[in-house]
Amino acid sequence: MITTGDAAPDFTLIRDGGTEVTLSASWPLVLFFYPGDSTPTCTTEAQAFSATVAAFHAKGVKVMGVSRDTLAxxxxxxxxxxxxxxxxxxxxxxxxxxxxxxxxxTTFGKTYMGIVRTTFLIGRDGRILHRWEVARIKGHVDEVLAAVEAMG
Structure with a gap:
């Protein structure tokens, strides 16, 4: 498990719209992993990050989401x-x-493999500054933004 202080694993992935993104070219960065597109909680989370993205950008920090959904x-x-x-x-x-x-x-007694909703704050040096396993979306984006503001 990747945690605070670890080097962020580098990768190159396709983003919406079809262009490539390389993690190491994007630091500092908030990277949030979410289970799936168009589900109520995932939509709320992605919209909350979208609504505050200007505040992250003002601090020089990019924000990106990751799921196993297709480009389409x-x-x-x-x-x-x-x-x-x-x-x-x-x-x-x-x-x-x-x-x-x-x-x-496990949900409603059913066990399966899936993405555990998790957010990482990756610093300028490519190390994990914070790791959040997200149980509740309400207040989460504000907490991440506060951590970004504390970076200086």
């Missing part, structure tokens, strides 16, 4: 939900595995 699903999700943060395509799950967010989950 990301493009529809961005258009339908009015998102302004890039969504990265990790269809094979290699980045989810590298960050330790692909794990066994």
């Amino acid at each position: 699903k990301h493009d529809r999700f961005v258009a339908k939900s009015g998102l302004t943060v890039p969504l990265l395509v990790d269809e094979d799950g290699s980045v989810c595995n590298a960050y330790g967010v692909w794990a066994e989950k």
